[in-house]
Amino acid sequence: MRLLTHNMLSSNIKGVTNGFPLRIEVEKVVEKEVEINHDFLRNIFPKIDWKAFSDASRIMGYVELPEEAPEPSVLESDLEFLRKFHHALLELHLEEGALVCPETGRKFPVNKGIPNMLLHEDEV
Amino acid sequence: MKFPSLSSFSSPSPMDHAQCLRLMVFNSLRAGRYIHRFWGTSTLSLDSFCAFGYPVICSRMKEIKVKDASTWCTLVPDGEPHIQSVCEDHKCSSVSVKSTPEIEKKYVHRVYDAIAPHFSSTRFAKWPKVAAFLESLPTGSLVLDAGCGNGKYLGLNSSCYFIGCDISPPLIKICVDKGHEALVADAVNLPYRTNFGDAAISIAVLHHLSTENRRKKAIEELVRVVRKGGLVLITVWAVEQEDKSLLTKWTPLTEKHVEEWRGPRSPCVRCPSSFSLESIPETEENGLSGHMKDSRESLMEDMQQSACLNPQNKDDSLVSKDGRSQQEYFVPWHLPYHRAEVSGASAVALATGLAKKDDKKGAVVYNRYYHVFGEGELERLVSGMDNAVIVDKFYDKSNWCVVLEKTL
Numbered sequence A: 001m002r003l004l005t006h007n008m009l010s011s012n013i014k015g016v017t018n019g020f021p022l023r024i025e026v027e028k029v030v031e032k033e034v035e036i037n038h039d040f041l042r043n044i045f046p047k048i049d050w051k052a053f054s055d056a057s058r059i060m061g062y063v064e065l066p067e068e069a070p071e072p073s074v075l076e077s078d079l080e081f082l083r084k085f086h087h088a089l090l091e092l093h094l095e096e097g098a099l100v101c102p103e104t105g106r107k108f109p110v111n112k113g114i115p116n117m118l119l120h121e122d123e124v
Numbered sequence B: 001m002k003f004p005s006l007s008s009f010s011s012p013s014p015m016d017h018a019q020c021l022r023l024m025v026f027n028s029l030r031a032g033r034y035i036h037r038f039w040g041t042s043t044l045s046l047d048s049f050c051a052f053g054y055p056v057i058c059s060r061m062k063e064i065k066v067k068d069a070s071t072w073c074t075l076v077p078d079g080e081p082h083i084q085s086v087c088e089d090h091k092c093s094s095v096s097v098k099s100t101p102e103i104e105k106k107y108v109h110r111v112y113d114a115i116a117p118h119f120s121s122t123r124f125a126k127w128p129k130v131a132a133f134l135e136s137l138p139t140g141s142l143v144l145d146a147g148c149g150n151g152k153y154l155g156l157n158s159s160c161y162f163i164g165c166d167i168s169p170p171l172i173k174i175c176v177d178k179g180h181e182a183l184v185a186d187a188v189n190l191p192y193r194t195n196f197g198d199a200a201i202s203i204a205v206l207h208h209l210s211t212e213n214r215r216k217k218a219i220e221e222l223v224r225v226v227r228k229g230g231l232v233l234i235t236v237w238a239v240e241q242e243d244k245s246l247l248t249k250w251t252p253l254t255e256k257h258v259e260e261w262r263g264p265r266s267p268c269v270r271c272p273s274s275f276s277l278e279s280i281p282e283t284e285e286n287g288l289s290g291h292m293k294d295s296r297e298s299l300m301e302d303m304q305q306s307a308c309l310n311p312q313n314k315d316d317s318l319v320s321k322d323g324r325s326q327q328e329y330f331v332p333w334h335l336p337y338h339r340a341e342v343s344g345a346s347a348v349a350l351a352t353g354l355a356k357k358d359d360k361k362g363a364v365v366y367n368r369y370y371h372v373f374g375e376g377e378l379e380r381l382v383s384g385m386d387n388a389v390i391v392d393k394f395y396d397k398s399n400w401c402v403v404l405e406k407t408l
Helices: A038-047 A050-061 A079-091 B017-022 B047-053 B091-099 B102-121 B130-136 B169-177 B212-224 B245-249 B255-262 B345-351 B376-383
Strands: A024-030 A094-102 A107-111 B063-065 B069-073 B081-085 B140-146 B162-168 B180-183 B197-203 B226-237 B328-336 B355-358 B364-371 B386-398 B397-408
Touching: A024 A050, A038 A079, A038 B397, A079 A094, B017 B047, B047 B245, B091 B212, B102 B169, B102 B328, B102 B345, B102 B364, B130 B197, B130 B226, B162 B169, B169 B180, B169 B255, B197 B212, B212 B226, B212 B397, B226 B386, B345 B355, B345 B364, B376 B397
Parallel strands: B140 B162, B140 B197, B162 B180, B197 B226
Antiparallel strands: A024 A094, A094 A107, B063 B069, B069 B081, B226 B397, B328 B364, B355 B364, B386 B397
């Protein structure tokens, strides 16, 4: 699971008011390099909840991202920032661990990079 | 501009000590060895079913849904049906709509889990209409594929980012093994934030949902997760099949039987003698002639022994007396013996009566539940929505299709 995906996942358990962001519990992180695409990064940047993203990247072991979201203009010219953004967003994978609902503490397992977000009968 | 190809990796550059400590490397994930074939190597045991939360015992609830969602019929101890209005509270009605009915657990979820690798091997032809929709999306679009199956459409537009989800863990494993981003989730209850995606697709999914409310809910979820102005493409199998002979190869289900299975109560206790799974119709694993290039098993044809009694009125608007009113079907999937795990999902399925052996065809035969859609039915489901409009609708290769745009 990449952090771009994490940034859009939310706990949908019955009764939960705000299930985002899910807290990450790390057991195993893997890095997989992929080709950078600047246009894609510029398009996706406005959608990202930056605080959740930068917090998550720290938990995954990457400390290079600023805590505050940069101005969008930074993405036009700062290649170094784009590289870091790309790395955290798309190259870090939570391979084993869990995603934890912020309100109920319920853990959604992540195995072999696959989150299982299915709810039990009593959670729907 | 091309989105990064997830199949090409270079060796990690020299790392400092801190990076090494953070990094847990698996050789199998390096370039050239990352993509491995899942097919033929998986085994599913009953444990894996249980691990993914599929109960194997029947519940004892006594509610039976009657007709539409506005009333519940409850059997009280004296056996007299007692109609009561469903509570208007949103929470109450959504509890029922998000719970998976038995018919879907048995004849959708477990079947796809059991046939996943074989099913995936027949799913490679890209439907031109879907491909065109995806290729029309702007660069950098976030595309959600709900019910992505083996991930056939994930990554189709290399300038977009795809996230797939499916109820079947083995199918999701196939997606992830190909390098896609995918997760296990329920189309009726998507785990995504509202307004996040740019587009969503639901290709041949909604016809596996056994109630109108669940089908509506799934559409609402697709619209919820895309942004204002975002597009949603939905395709479903049509009653009006181009190859009419296909309908004779499916097993029609009577409304009475489907109603029994919609509740949490298991059908195993009340399997009606008039309905038999032994009347397995013939070869076609799928009635979707749109996937013409898919490989098909060429097997001998069985005699169609119709177990269908008089099709009764549906809970939809179509009430014609001829065969066109029949919308609930079991559609067979023939899993060749050499594909079926000897000790695994198929063994369990055979033991529990979920599947039958057909020695003549050398296959384990599963049935998949379908509610095929009539003309106008998709539009009708959408018509009550206040936050989406239909911007395109068409019939193509025996499927009804709509494109929605989120307006609010």
